[in-house]
Amino acid sequence: MKKEDVPQDVSALGKLTTEVCYATDGSGKYVATQSRGWDVKITALDTAWEDIEGRITAAKQKVLNGEASPLLFYMEQGLMDINLLSAYTGFWKWQIKRHLKPDVFKNLSDKKLGKYAEVFNVSVDEFKNIAVPAGSLAEDPALPGKSAITHPDVASLVHPLFAARKEGIEKRGVDGN
Helix, strand or coil, X not given: CEHHHCCECCCCCCCCCCEEEEEEXXXXXXXXXXXXXXXXXXXXXHHHHHHHHHHHHHHHHHHHCCCCCHHHHHHHHCCCCHHHHHHHXXXXXXXXXXXXXXXXXXXCCHHHHHHHHHXXXXXXXHHHCCCCCCCCEEECCCCCCCEEECCCCHHHHXXXXXXXXXXXXXXXXXXXX
């Protein structure tokens, strides 16, 4: 590919980063050049983020339905699996699996909750109530005593790249142009 043919498609990450690509210059030598994005790669990333958004939403709903502890929501939000969370907290994998159960979770000590809260960079109270930034937590009228995220765009609160991705989609338009 020639240097002037390197894709410069608008991407959600275009404001945050550029990618180094190698292309040939006028004399046929390979040189490093910057690319703001490539439509095929943008589409693949958008699809992956949509899947992640769905997993976070499903985890939130499981927590609100009493089927899982808030730990599941924060794991999905933080893009963590049990192995990674075990490495960060020092808890055994079997312990984390147990902590995903609401009945076990509600009996965890403040010390254990504090370890999780520190990993997810929230307060213990926010961790117990799946609060995403301050002020977005409210009681769900359908589930008294349960917390709900009331912001209509949970994904943009959960991960800053979601907001950047959505902004990139809006710039490109629905048809990708």
